[in-house]
Amino acid sequence: MRWLVSRSPRSKPLASRVPLILNQTDSSKIGPDGTAYVTRVVPVPSTISPEAQKVLARVVSDAAVSQTLEQRRTGTDKWQAGAGEASKKLYPANVTTDTIAGVPVRTITPLNITPEKRDRVLINLHGGGFDSDSGSLTETIPIANLTGIKVVAVLYRLAPEHPFPAGLDDAVAVYKELLKTYKPTHIGIYGTSAGAILTAEVTAKLKQLGLPLPAATGIFSGMGDFSQGGDSMAIYALNGFSGQLDPPKPGVRQLSPYVGTTDPKDPVLSPLYADLSRFPPTLFITSGRDLLLSGTTILHRAYLRAGVDAQLVVFEALPHAFWNNPALPESKEADHIMAKFMETHLGKHDLSAHQGQK
Secondary structure, three states: OEEEEEEOOOOOOOOOOOEOOOOOOOEEEEOOOOOEEEEEEEEOOOOOOHHHHHHHHOOOOOOOOOOOHHHHHHHHHHHHHHHHHHHHHHOOEEEEEEEEOOEEEEEEEEOOOOHHHOOOEEEEEOOOOOOOOOOOOOOOHHHHHHHOOEEEEEOOOOOOOOOOOHHHHHHHHHHHHHOOOOOHHHEEEEEEOHHHHHHHHHHHHHHHHOOOOOOEEEEEOOOOOOOOOOHHHHOOEOEEOEOOOOOOOOOOOOOHHHHOOOOOOOOOOOHHHOOOOOOOOEEEEEEEEOOOHHHHHHHHHHHHHOOOOEEEEEEEEEEOOHHHOOOOHHHHHHHHHHHHHHHHHOOHHHHHHHHHHO
């Protein structure tokens, strides 16, 4: 299947995503200021799995869907519960609820934890656009199973009721409490989408507070600058080429209900403007049709400029946060990459010190 895709960043998306019947040539018009008005024929790549090809073939309406926040949260909770159960079938783990430092959390525990991993913990900051929970199960169950390490998913306060820095404060509070039990070299923090952004924010805040930083972080489809949108946000919707997409508007802040009244260039809200030096080793993951492809890669380059051990993995053609779909082979691959990175870095300093004593 091929799709004819037309995007115009300064006008209503043309969205002529219909099966290609007649011969169609690519075209482009570049405005005086560089604005691109383009039509492209984009085949479904054979380099991705058949399951992923089916995902790309799903048609989502371009029409804006009127949905209340309550409806969004109800729908997201229902989907997350179902996807969480699907994840548990592939990656058995125990899930319980608790509170840490007064913050509600989910605790995801592997069925068997080896003695050397009992003093390690991972903190997950879930995705969901800062206004819902679209990852506290799907982002944690596979990682707990594959690493053999307990994962604490922070159910931080959500916007618009609780704009920045409420969610950040909750995540920092949980980290500070876990520091009473775990060495910082035995703690990792990671998240997807909003949680990826929050992961970088937490790291910046911990450094600002003079607290020890975690052993590793994972920024999976995120960004570090609320003052401007990246190129990919003008091209892709949540489902890649398919789905409703508003043209970028100059001067309009991204995720403004979360930002609230904070300066969008605040170095904690937007860590691109922070001192990133001595940040922990960080894994960045994104994909070719991810609306946050630009944001992820821009922040990754900033980490590199600061001398951080930062790795970047970009999956072909898939849309935003595709690893939340546990059925995809690419999701399994992404989960293994995430787990391997965290497992390798937690306690790594202990191993180096032990080898140095020999």
